[in-house]
Amino acid sequence: MPLSDIQVRNLKPGPKARRVSDGGGLFLEIKPHGSKLWRMAYRFDGKQKLLSFGAYPAVSLAQARERRDNAKSVLATGTDPSALRKAEKEAHAATNLHTxxxxxxxxxxxKTREGLAETTLKKKRWLIGIANVDLxxxxxxxxxxxxxxVPLRKxxxxxxxxxxxxxxxxxxxVFRYAIATARADNDPTFGLRGALIAPTVTHMAAATTSDAFCQLVRAIWEYEGGAPSTRAALKLMALLYTRPGELRLAYWDEFDLDKKIWTIPASRMKMRREHTKPLSKPTLDILKQLKHETGSATRVxxxxxxxxxxxxxxxxxxxxRRMGFDKHEHTSHGFRASASSLLNESGKWNRDAIEAEIAHKGADQVRNAYHRATYWDERVKMADWWAGEILQWLTR
Structure with a gap:
């Protein structure tokens, strides 16, 4: 016989747990300590099972009956309501866990385990930190x-x-990584292309004519300010035209001064591959002098x-800046543009050899790797020629 609200409210606990049926498999279990729990008994695949619907009075009689009826509807489809509930709980937990x-x-x-450069990692952490405030x-x-x-507009x-x-x-x-690991279905940033104000494209300031670069190298070689490492770094930027981080983060064990080779580890390269640079005699002279001045330091x-x-x-x-070159005339990043412009302008070197030496991050990775090996001899000659040009500019 179905229960009434008054009956449910007046049911008292006894020395042992007892069950009072409401019909259709639904019953109220009264514990000795006084709690009243809604349960539903049913059979699935030949086995007796129980569903829990919560405690009275948090779950009323009407709500318990509604949950019983829903469970019976699930059973009618040939599905185990306990298994369905477990799957729903797991899905809900997973959704809230994968923030x-x-x-x-x-x-x-x-990215860290893949060896991404620390400078790049720092920028990504910073940007994700901005997004985390809202997302x-x-x-x-x-x-x-x-x-x-929301974070983009801020x-x-x-x-x-x-x-x-x-x-x-x-x-x-972040979204594409979530999709790849089966925790998201789409990337909402794709639909936001064109929603933001386009930034004005500005190129790194660089001295790209022979006269301008001549003035720059003369100023660098005549500069007497700062520490020995700073003066040497600027000279080597002119001679080697790497990215600033590739040079200033260097360690002495990357250099083989006898073989005249500098091997930049993949972790510091934008293209994420080890890069080898030939060293000209003027470059070796600067490195040897710097080694003498810095003593036992492991960093160059x-x-x-x-x-x-x-x-x-x-x-x-x-x-x-102290030499008189403002940020619109030349920056430490500008040496790459200077060398690229003047080496190409000379007409003496294969364009691919120049690209290989500068280590541009191109789309054709296989082709780039092939050219770095193929043009090594030409790159050695080019490094010597470039150093000779700089020495000539110093005497103009």
Whole structure:
């Protein structure tokens, strides 16, 4: 006989647990300590099973009956309601466990293990940190394009259009990693292309004519300010034209001065592959003198301020400013553009050999690797020629 609300309310506990049926498999279990729990008994696949619907009075009689009826509807389809409930709980837990913040941290860990340069990792951590303020605690599968726009608009409102663009790209990386690991179905940043204000493209300032570069190298070789490591770094930037981080973060064990080779590890290369540079005689002379001046330091360009730290990129740029070159004339990044322009302008060298020496990050990775090996002899001659040109500019 079905229960009434009054009966349920007045049921008292006894010395042992007891069950009072409401019909259709639903019953109320009264524990000796007084709790009243809704249960449903049913059979599935020849086995007796139980479903729990919660405690009375948090779950009323009417609510318990509604849950019983829903379970019976599931049974009618040939599905075990206990298994269905377990799957739903697991899905709900997984959805709430896989937040943007957690998956972003996983992506950074993956990139770290893959050997991504620390400078790049630092930027990605910073950008993901910006996104975490608004998206971090949200289950990644529930994040919509409108949610992603919130942190993007905040950055854009500050006038940081390039940062907003990079933030959208980095958020997209997190979503694509989530898709690859089966925790999201789509990347909402894809639909936001064109939604942000396009940043003005600015190129790194560089002296790209022979007259301008001549003035620059003469100023560098005549410069007497700063530490020996700073002066040497600027000279080597002119001779080797690497990315600033590839040079200033160098260790002595990367250099084989006898074989005249510098091997830059993949972890510091933008293209994520080891890169070898030929060393001209003027370059070797600077390195040997610097080694004598820095003594037992493991870093080639040790900071004079912080122990076991290299000089900063800002240190090189500040030195250029003191020489009279403002940020619109030349920066430490500009040496690559200077060398690329003047080497190509000379007409003496194969364009692919120049690209291989500069280590541009091209789309055709196999072709680039082939050319770095194929043009090694030409690159050695080019390094000597380039050093000779610099020595000639110094005497103009």
């Amino acid at each position: 943007f913040e957690i998956i972003g941290a996983e992506l950074i860990d993956k 971090g605690k949200m289950p990644i599968a529930t994040i919509a394009p409108s949610d992603v726009l 950055v854009e409102a500050l006038g940081n259009y390039e940062t907003a663009k990079r933030l959208r790209t980095t958020i997209g990386e 360009f040790p900071s004079m301020i912080v122990n076991d730290r290299p000089i900063s990129e800002n240190t090189m740029n500040q030195a250029l």
